[in-house]
Amino acid sequence: xxxxxxxxxxxxxxxxxxxxxxxxxxxxxxxxxxxxxxxxxxxxxxxxxxxxxxxxxxxxxxxxxxxxxxxxxxxxxxxxxxxxxxxxxxxxxxxxxxxxxxxxxxxxxxx
Amino acid sequence: xxxxxxxxxxxxxxxxxxxxxxxxxxxxxxxxxxxxxxxxxxxxxxxxxxxxxxxxxxxxxxxxxxxxxxxxxxxxxxxxxxxxxxxxxxxxxxxxxxxxxxxxxxxxxxxxx
Numbered sequence: 001x002x003x004x005x006x007x008x009x010x011x012x013x014x015x016x017x018x019x020x021x022x023x024x025x026x027x028x029x030x031x032x033x034x035x036x037x038x039x040x041x042x043x044x045x046x047x048x049x050x051x052x053x054x055x056x057x058x059x060x061x062x063x064x065x066x067x068x069x070x071x072x073x074x075x076x077x078x079x080x081x082x083x084x085x086x087x088x089x090x091x092x093x094x095x096x097x098x099x100x101x102x103x104x105x106x107x108x109x110x111x
Numbered sequence: 112x113x114x115x116x117x118x119x120x121x122x123x124x125x126x127x128x129x130x131x132x133x134x135x136x137x138x139x140x141x142x143x144x145x146x147x148x149x150x151x152x153x154x155x156x157x158x159x160x161x162x163x164x165x166x167x168x169x170x171x172x173x174x175x176x177x178x179x180x181x182x183x184x185x186x187x188x189x190x191x192x193x194x195x196x197x198x199x200x201x202x203x204x205x206x207x208x209x210x211x212x213x214x215x216x217x218x219x220x221x222x223x224x
């Protein structure tokens with residue numbers, strides 16, 4: 001069983017609030033990823049990291065930002081949430097040449 | 112670029128029916144191929160994988176064979192159960208370069224008793 005955690009699992013907030021979605025893994029994986037999942041299920045890579053102090057933007061442009069100060073921690077921040085940010089956010093991690101392990105996701109609703 | 116085309120859903124089957132979810136891909140070289148499953152309210156879990164042509168991945172009664180000649184990786188199960196109701200994603204990962212996964216759009220499967 002994969003040891004990758006996301007908090008909170010559900011978040012409902014008002015427009016303009018700053019939020020941070022937490023993602024932690026205890027497997028020592030170098031690579032970590034953030035995906036945004038549409039209500040229609042499609043997954044979009046929005047950020048990834050290949051190690052400490054490494055962050056890259058993914059295939060889908062996002063107003064969120066990420067940081068990777070520690071191997072096990074890859075938080076995602078929205079400085080000013082808007083209704084268009086309402087979505088499910090999935091965090092994942094992997095090691096070289098192996099599959100990605102996913103967290104349970106955070107379902108964000110911005111009113 | 113890389114792409115994955117997956118059978119559109121939703122798919123509804125009766126319990127014990129035979130399941131096929133089609134997946135074809137476009138990629139350079141010989142990518143690794145995966146099927147992930149997402150149960151309601153959860154993240155994705157790896158169901159099975161294949162890393163080279165003619166490999167067969169299998170798990171929990173599901174199977175998929177890496178067919179290079181048809182660039183396909185169809186998911187099959189001989190007798191589905193209600194507990195198999197979930198969303199299934201086909202994905203590929205190139206075996207060189209940045210190793211990012213490319214996902215299909217997902218297929219929602221509902222099994223009725």
